[in-house]
Amino acid sequence: MSRSVTLSRKTLNSLSPQASAEYPASRGLHRFAVFTAASTFCLIVAGALVTSRDAGLSVPDWPLSYGQLMPEMVGGVFYEHGHRMIASFVGFLSIILAVWLWRREKRRWVRNLGWAALGAVIAQGVLGGMTVLLLLPTPVSVAHACLAQLFFSTTAILALVTSRSWNRLDAQSQPRAPETSGPSLPALCVMANCAIFAQLLMGAAFRHKGIGIIPHLIGAMVVVAIVFWLLARVARRYSGVPEIFSWTMALNGLVMMQLVLGAGAYWIREATRDAVQPLWPMVAITVGHVALGALILAVSVVLTFQVRHVFGRRHESFEPQGVPVTT
Amino acid sequence: MRIWKTVPGWMMVGLMSFALACGGGGGEKGGDAAEPAGGEAAGSADFVTVDPAKAATVTGKIKLNGEAPAMPAINMSAEPDCKGLHQSAPPAEVVVASNGMLQNAFVWVKSGLNGKFQPSTTAVHLDQKGCIYQPHVLAVQVGQPLSITNSDPTTHNVHPLPTTNREWNKSQTGGGAPIDYQFPRQEIMIPVKCNIHPWMRSYVSVVDHPFFAVSSADGSFTIKGLPAGTYTIEAVHEKLGSQETSVTVGDAESKDIELTFSAS
Incomplete structure (x- = not known):
């Protein structure tokens, strides 16, 4: 028996709705994952601004800023504390995302990826604090920069695998x-x-x-x-x-x-x-x-x-x- | 599976422990004013003393060959607290020269001295005024007190970037208590910056003897109290590099020298 296979949009679109029923994706969960990924991208921009503006040590303490939650946002403090605020927001989103996945997601590896993202954002916060308290040692600053990239990629994957298009394909096995x-x-x-x-x-x-x-x-x-x-x-x-x-x-x-x-x-x-x-x-x-x-x-x-x-x-x-x- | 589920919890515990361990310690790393005053010289009884009647003097001028580059105005527009302290935008103080004379060159006896010299107990002052470090270049002896004040209505952070001394970073509110510090090791032209206001920069030189000066607006400098001998005198500028010359002085003698930098 022989068959000819062409993988095209038509093929992908012809997948039956029943396939998606196997992994009932939540539209809300997907949107939240996309929002988390977009917020993480903004966080990376904010972090890059801190370095480019040479504002990394404009707030000399951590985890508070000048011993308070909201210091006067002047000069470099605007960039450094702004970065911390966005980071806290992304950390909060990551907690919600991990718990949401834990409660609603059936694929264990996706649930684990949610926890991994939460662990990464916590580690990233600690690394960020270390950059301040240790006065920007190069290895810690580089680790902080690289973990940010990995964390962003993780949130992008979570946004991808919670999407409907991904779940439509999930049960398919393509000839090879x-x-x-x-x-x-x-x-x-x-x-x-x-x-x-x-x-x-x-x-x-x-x-x-x-x-x-x-x-x-x-x-x-x-x-x-x-x-x-x-x-x-x-x-x-x-x-x-x-x-x-x-x-x-x-x-x-x-x-x-x-x-x-x-x-x-x-x-x-x-x-x-x-x-x-x-x-x-x-x-x-x-x-x-x-x-x-x-x-x-x-x-x-x-x-x-x-x-x-x-x-x-x-x-x-x-x-x-x-x-x-x-x- | 159960172990995996506990990982985030343990991470949170770790984070909180770290935060507690570090909490309130911001900026304190640099606060090592408790380091031995005078560094290696402290406690030593055999300091060199120079008879004032025999003390020699080296005076001179620091010249600049060529046209000094025009200094850009500092843009303080994003900081109303700083901008409001000036009627017009002040120029940067990187290369300050007039009539071929160079200001803010640090001049010191680089070599030729023997023995240890007692650190001065007189504090040297560095102020933050108009969101600018004043003076732009200064020097202290190893172990000599450096007193840093903030005359501005806004907060600054004082962040020296040494290579052989310890780096530190402290915030200072407007009119707040002075930061007192003693550098324990010799190091020339340590940049000191404020990360809140990135244009703010000063240079502090730390020398293990008292024979140094900073060139004034007319390029002149004076180094007093030298014992007789042959010395290498070096002038160091933040942008233009360094120049040096040799000079020999006898008892109570005064010598005049010139050191010339090139603007190109």
């Missing part, structure tokens, strides 16, 4: 055939995740004066190479799978933007090195570079989950688009 050569698509995605995270690590280390620019530049080249490889593979074999193709295109687009922003950030930091105070063009570009880095990691992780999900998590190789498979 061996890849012709090279690493499998999931392996490529994992490579992209690792390269992007390593690049974020080096970017944070450079930003916090732990290393020079060269490792970060090499990391950028590695990320671009892997992301292009991923795009070539997806364009050739999976262009009819919107869940994969669209995220791959988004990933490539963001990485291209990031290259431009990265070059701009480096140039403007050098150009304003002797400025007596942080200038807004420098602040805007460097904050944009940090925020886009977080977005790139989140999109890459989302793409990885989509790939694993669309084709079934236990399958190691996939069916190229439109190629007949004999079973």
